[in-house]
Amino acid sequence: MKYLLPVVIVFLLFSFASSVFSQSASPSQFNFDQAYRDYLYNSDQYRKANLDYELYRSQYLKFKTLKSQENAYSATLSLLKTRDETIKTYMTALRLKLSETPGADGAKKAVIFTKIDQEVAWHTAHHNSLPSAGSLEDLVSDSDEAKARFNADRPLFYDSLIAISGGKVAYVRGKEEEILAALKEKTAEIRANGDKNTQILERWELDTEEKITRCKEKEAEAYAAIAKAGASGNEAATSYNQALFRLKEAFQYLKEANSYLKEIVNEIKYQD
Amino acid sequence: MKLNTKTNKNMDTQTNTTLPEQVPQPVIGSNMPSPVPPSWVRRAVDKIMLVFKFIKAKFYNISDSVGGVSSSVTEISQRTKKIATSVAALFLLLVTFAIVLTYIKNRSKIVSQEEKKDDGMATTIVERKPSRYASDETVLRIETDVKALESEIGTSEIEEKNLTPPSLNFDINFKE
Numbered sequence: 549m550k551y552l553l554p555v556v557i558v559f560l561l562f563s564f565a566s567s568v569f570s571q572s573a574s575p576s577q578f579n580f581d582q583a584y585r586d587y588l589y590n591s592d593q594y595r596k597a598n599l600d601y602e603l604y605r606s607q608y609l610k611f612k613t614l615k616s617q618e619n620a621y622s623a624t625l626s627l628l629k630t631r632d633e634t635i636k637t638y639m640t641a642l643r644l645k646l647s648e649t650p651g652a653d654g655a656k657k658a659v660i661f662t663k664i665d666q667e668v669a670w671h672t673a674h675h676n677s678l679p680s681a682g683s684l685e686d687l688v689s690d691s692d693e694a695k696a697r698f699n700a701d702r703p704l705f706y707d708s709l710i711a712i713s714g715g716k717v718a719y720v721r722g723k724e725e726e727i728l729a730a731l732k733e734k735t736a737e738i739r740a741n742g743d744k745n746t747q748i749l750e751r752w753e754l755d756t757e758e759k760i761t762r763c764k765e766k767e768a769e770a771y772a773a774i775a776k777a778g779a780s781g782n783e784a785a786t787s788y789n790q791a792l793f794r795l796k797e798a799f800q801y802l803k804e805a806n807s808y809l810k811e812i813v814n815e816i817k818y819q820d
Numbered sequence: 821m822k823l824n825t826k827t828n829k830n831m832d833t834q835t836n837t838t839l840p841e842q843v844p845q846p847v848i849g850s851n852m853p854s855p856v857p858p859s860w861v862r863r864a865v866d867k868i869m870l871v872f873k874f875i876k877a878k879f880y881n882i883s884d885s886v887g888g889v890s891s892s893v894t895e896i897s898q899r900t901k902k903i904a905t906s907v908a909a910l911f912l913l914l915v916t917f918a919i920v921l922t923y924i925k926n927r928s929k930i931v932s933q934e935e936k937k938d939d940g941m942a943t944t945i946v947e948r949k950p951s952r953y954a955s956d957e958t959v960l961r962i963e964t965d966v967k968a969l970e971s972e973i974g975t976s977e978i979e980e981k982n983l984t985p986p987s988l989n990f991d992i993n994f995k996e
Contacts, residue, residue, distance in 0.1 A: 584982065591986060594988070598989050601989075601992075605994065608994060609994065609996055620994065624992060627989070627992070628992075631988055631989075634986055634988065635986070635988070638983075638985070638986055641983065642983055645980065645983060684994050687992065688992050688993055688994065691990060691992035692990075692992075694990070695990035698988065698990065702985060705985045706985075709980055709983060709984075712980050712983075713978045713979060713980065716976055716978055717978065720969065720972070720973060720976075723965070723969050724969065726965075727962055727965050727966055727969070730958065730961075730962050730965075731962060734953075734956075734958055734959060734962070738953065743951075743952065744951055744953070792978070792979055795978055796978050796979070799973075799978050802973065803973055806966065806969055806970055806973060807970075809966045810966050810967075810970065813959060813962055813963045813966055816951065816953050816956075816959055817950060817951060817953060817954040817959060817963075818948040818949065818950055818951055818954070819948060819949045819950070819951045
């Protein structure tokens, strides 16, 4: 009874310490979910700024007063800033999504990360330089710079999206290849034991392998399509849609391959 | 005998006095109208009777004899007898054949239906004995991996719909 109080105190101390440590660990993790929330918040801010811009622009064009000019300047500055922030947070979310996607090609990832970092840095600098604009014409000029940059970045966005989708396909394919290799090994063992006919199993394994091969072909077609993406936004979007279609086909092959694997396992589990 | 009838009568009166509330018994055929058969039935019956009379006239000769009525069966030739017998036998044979044929037909139908049912059962319930690899550690691990991958495939979406490039307004100008 006299040991009960110290034991309770020690237990409470440990539980308090563990809760403190668990809380301190979480804020340091900046992941895709957090980045995506930032992007949504900034998109919302941008939409509001765009509405203000449209309102004050029309007032300025109507009245041409100094007050309306000042309001139009403030609204445009706010629009350009929130637009830069939206692009930055979008690219950050894209980067983190690619980073968290297992199966994405490491070298490809590195190239995309470098490009995204450069673009984020450019938009940060652009955002910081905006207050120095003295007139509406300066703001228009700044906006045109951002427009050119954004259009030039479109192929990068689509390339990143295909890298993410392709990474998902490659991840599932890798898993299936591992499972198939294990099944082949097991089939060889069963054949050596001679207690079960393995002809069906081997034939089904070949069928599964064929599905995986078809998937790889579709993946290659997808990457070839996205590589053809031109500099213009429309061309990039068309190439992206073609590549995405190929990846969806590839994923369908993987679904079929997985159901084959399931059947092979079932066949092993039962006698002839 | 008279005494008996008296006693019976007395008994009847007694019963009448002791049971004043007699249960009314239905009187059958007293007041009900006699059923009249339809005209076509009567005609048919008449015809049948005519046929019988004709047959009777053919086979029987009614002759008055002294002291009463006597009938004598006419002689039927052997040939007619044979024909009648053979026709009757043929008729009987045909009826038997028809019955047997109907029975066989019905029987074959039932058998084919049962066979179909049996086939269905055979395709749905296939009992296979588990092999020695059913409890194999590697096989079970592979099975778990396949199932996990299946659920992963079911939930994952290839297209990143949330991350399509944002639609932004770059048309900034102050020209009318």
